[in-house]
């Protein structure tokens with residue numbers, strides 16, 4: 001049985017991946033400081049409440065168990081916040097990853113799957129985005145992920161730690177059985193906010209409808225969180241089989257506009273979504289859609305949920321169960 005350490009396993013994508021790993025029969029330990037994650041997202045007895053910046057605590061955990069690999073989610077995720085407080089992003093995302101990699105090399109753990117982001121591409125020259133497009137992040141958040149990807153190459157070269165960086169597009173949806181879902185505080189992501197507008201009747205602001213897209217609103221590649229979790233499982237299997245350091249986009253290859261999402265929410269909830277048109281949000285590219293052939297071909301990944309209505313349905317089941325925010 002594989003022993004896997006998951007950092008940030010109490011968060012949104014981390015907690016779905018922990019379930020997928022357990023379903024696969026892995027033995028999973030979660031390291032999370034609960035600054036953003038939720039204790040109830042982690043199955044009993046698996047949570048180690050620690051900060052990955054605490055190298056001594058990490059080393060101690062790695063001494064107690066012989067981990068075969070690490071899946072590294074722990075990090076801050078808000079682009080807008082990173083534009084106001086860049087230092088926090090470099091400290092937590094870069095510093096935390098460095099602390100983790102140092103502890104891994106000391107403990108002899110030689111495989112890691114890393115949460116990267118489509119934000120490494122900034123405003124891409126073309127769509128769909130391929131992995132070898134220029135790396136030109138537009139925010140400290142994106143830059144922090146680029147720096148870690150670069151560190152990973154050197155930790156491979158020098159310490160033999162093989163890594164897979166998964167560049168996520170728009171993670172969305174929820175566990176179809178409704179046990180887990182998306183809960184950020186504050187919530188900034190489109191689907192939970194549109195659901196909240198449908199429930200409360202308070203209008204959501206659409207950030208611009210004058211983009212060069214068919215309906216004028218931004219287009220994104222919404223990837224179901226369970227399909228994202230599966231990409232981590234496949235990446236781990238690839239590394240366990242001796243696969244070399246790689247970077248992959250994780251997106252479906254299909255783009256939907258903000259208005260498409262609003263219509264999907266109206267269809268699923270049977271409620272009218274009130275909205276107002278606001279100014280563009282700084283740093284938002286018109287369209288971000290993944291080329292996903294590399295992941296499909298190399299890791300044999302195949303998304304199960306491609307329809308935004310299904311994604312919204314799962315998010316709605318969770319939102320109804322939990323209330324629409326904290």
Ligand code: UDP
Nearest residue numbers: 188189190193205206207218220258281284
């Ligand atoms: N968006 C919006 N209103 C909101 C939140 C998001 O119009 O209140 C738009 C945003 O401009 C982007 C899309 O929805 O085009 C997805 O945004 P989100 O923050 O969910 O993810 P991002 O693409 O920034 O990673």
